[in-house]
Amino acid sequence: MENFAVLLRRPAAASIVSLIGVLVFYVFAGVELDKLFGAASWVNYAARIGIVALPVGLLMISGEIDISIGAMIPAGAMTTAIISGHYDLPIVFGILGALAIGVLVGSINGILAVRTSVPPLIITLATLVAMQGVVLAGSRLLTGSASVPLNAPDWAKTIFGNLMFGGSHQVIIVWWVILAVIFWFFMHHTKYGNWIYAIGGDKESARNAGIPVNGMTILLYIMTATAASFVGMCHSILFNSAQVSGGMNDIFNIIVSVVVGGVLLTGGFGSVAGIFVGALTFAIVNKGIDFTAIDRNWSNLIIGIMLLLAVGMNEKFRKLALSHVSKKK
Amino acid sequence: MSDKAPVLEMRNVDKSFGPIDVLHEISLKVHEGEVLCLLGDNGAGKSTLIKTLSGVHQPTRGQMMMDGQEVRFPRPRDAQEMGIATVHQFGGTYPLMSVGRNFFAGAEPTKGFGPFKVFDRQKANQIAVEEVQKMGITRITDGDRLVGGLSGGERQSLAIARAVYFGARVLILDEPTAALGVKQAAHVLRIVNEAKRRGLAVIFITHQVMHAMAVGDHFAVLIRGAIAADFRKGEKSREEIADLMAGGESMADLEANIEGYMETHDGHPPPPAH
Numbered sequence A: 001m002e003n004f005a006v007l008l009r010r011p012a013a014a015s016i017v018s019l020i021g022v023l024v025f026y027v028f029a030g031v032e033l034d035k036l037f038g039a040a041s042w043v044n045y046a047a048r049i050g051i052v053a054l055p056v057g058l059l060m061i062s063g064e065i066d067i068s069i070g071a072m073i074p075a076g077a078m079t080t081a082i083i084s085g086h087y088d089l090p091i092v093f094g095i096l097g098a099l100a101i102g103v104l105v106g107s108i109n110g111i112l113a114v115r116t117s118v119p120p121l122i123i124t125l126a127t128l129v130a131m132q133g134v135v136l137a138g139s140r141l142l143t144g145s146a147s148v149p150l151n152a153p154d155w156a157k158t159i160f161g162n163l164m165f166g167g168s169h170q171v172i173i174v175w176w177v178i179l180a181v182i183f184w185f186f187m188h189h190t191k192y193g194n195w196i197y198a199i200g201g202d203k204e205s206a207r208n209a210g211i212p213v214n215g216m217t218i219l220l221y222i223m224t225a226t227a228a229s230f231v232g233m234c235h236s237i238l239f240n241s242a243q244v245s246g247g248m249n250d251i252f253n254i255i256v257s258v259v260v261g262g263v264l265l266t267g268g269f270g271s272v273a274g275i276f277v278g279a280l281t282f283a284i285v286n287k288g289i290d291f292t293a294i295d296r297n298w299s300n301l302i303i304g305i306m307l308l309l310a311v312g313m314n315e316k317f318r319k320l321a322l323s324h325v326s327k328k329k
Numbered sequence B: 001m002s003d004k005a006p007v008l009e010m011r012n013v014d015k016s017f018g019p020i021d022v023l024h025e026i027s028l029k030v031h032e033g034e035v036l037c038l039l040g041d042n043g044a045g046k047s048t049l050i051k052t053l054s055g056v057h058q059p060t061r062g063q064m065m066m067d068g069q070e071v072r073f074p075r076p077r078d079a080q081e082m083g084i085a086t087v088h089q090f091g092g093t094y095p096l097m098s099v100g101r102n103f104f105a106g107a108e109p110t111k112g113f114g115p116f117k118v119f120d121r122q123k124a125n126q127i128a129v130e131e132v133q134k135m136g137i138t139r140i141t142d143g144d145r146l147v148g149g150l151s152g153g154e155r156q157s158l159a160i161a162r163a164v165y166f167g168a169r170v171l172i173l174d175e176p177t178a179a180l181g182v183k184q185a186a187h188v189l190r191i192v193n194e195a196k197r198r199g200l201a202v203i204f205i206t207h208q209v210m211h212a213m214a215v216g217d218h219f220a221v222l223i224r225g226a227i228a229a230d231f232r233k234g235e236k237s238r239e240e241i242a243d244l245m246a247g248g249e250s251m252a253d254l255e256a257n258i259e260g261y262m263e264t265h266d267g268h269p270p271p272p273a274h
């Protein structure tokens, strides 16, 4: 009982309750759990949004937001395909190119966010639209097409874009788990995590306490854009091609999964475990619907309801955590 | 009173934000083991003054001295490194962080080495609880507790305990009692006395005369960015200080007016003037 109460006070509580709720719902909707757990579709999708959700969650804990990630997934994919597919340069250049474009766009977002008083939603909306244009126009200009083929060597496929277990699980699942562990360590067990919480809690006080607020903010924007271009790069290697696409769905799905994961929209609260479970839950809702007889379009209704319930629960659990005083043993 | 140079001194400091002049010709000093109370109405420039002392703002003109040497604080961190700890108005704590994490925000204790330096939560919690308890807040026993669940006075005490712990020589408190009830304010005042007893120079900002009189050795009244009066403990009465803060308009006259009004209007106070 005491352990259960401890769990409820954690930022990840609502996401775990959401996950259980969604599974229960699907069982009633006729899903056979062993089939669902054996399937790859939702795990692949969880990894795709989960890798980006990790830094986006941290950025949101620091009180900022980045929607340019939607353009950065296709930008990473196109960069890799243009460099190593169209121009046939070694894949290393394609990979570095994709990461470099993430660092570049992330730096622009971050510098604008700390230097101007323009809200981050507007800044990253601008870079989102701008990057969509750059990717499409750049691809047309350089390759004459909006779809570029790529043939990556085996070693690159093994590391970034392969299927595992002789089935259809993508290797980025492994990346997701490794990155989640690294982010968990960074956020909860180093001083940098403490800085991020402090910046999101009260930016002015954090600055007065000598925390390098601007540097930290820029770093987080670089991480979000680079994580997105990394995912795009992996997909282009896996699917042997890259297409220009809007990436609008990714933006909403990633941000919803972060919020379901217990991150407070106004900053200052959240956890990496929650963000991880949030992505998992979101992916199960989104892909699990295919295991039922329900029309797949209903999944958006479920996502909407889940979002509202999760945010409501987050409020409740946060109040619990605030009022909690541990009894002296 | 002391032959040692003041720990912190301002000489003819002006501060303007673009065309807006906020501080004019401010000269102040504070010695070890002394509490300087900075009094003034809202908008007088008290917060601007202490932000200049703590490196948040740069003086437009004038000098700042520490131990008789001229100093500059380009960043808040520079002031901190010189031993000036400031608890800013409306700030200093993060409600959704634990007591331990709050206490060490920006100066986290770590263990391990290289990239594996981990935040030492246990040590942070233990020291934080110890330090706030030393300040007399015995109700805080759990370093993992979220600060948002503490009372205003406890939060303020936590912020002060933190400032004292980080080796401050000068403790600057911006209206620490403004939002507090009587009992909680009394607690904060006790902490100010404790800091003074430990030999810190304290600059205590308030617009409540009673709070100032309870702890102050030295008083300065700020009116529209200029020092209107500078005196020592016992040199002025509560009424005189209140009059000074009101900008010369006699508080006693005002009170007499109100009482007169109430007598002729069945005990109703006059309606607000504007």
Ligand SMILES: Nc1ncnc2c1ncn2[C@@H]1O[C@H](COP(=O)(O)OP(=O)(O)O)[C@@H](O)[C@H]1O
Pocket: B017, B020, B022, B040, B041, B042, B043, B044, B045, B046, B047, B048, B049
């Ligand atoms: N950053 C700033 N830019 C422009 N004006 C400011 C700034 N900070 C304070 N002021 C002005 O300076 C005056 C004094 O403010 P403040 O120092 O906060 O007063 P107090 O703390 O005594 O209530 C106010 O009129 C305020 O509007």
Ligand SMILES: [Mg+2]
Pocket: B046, B047, B048, B089, B174, B175
């Ligand atoms: Mg003020």
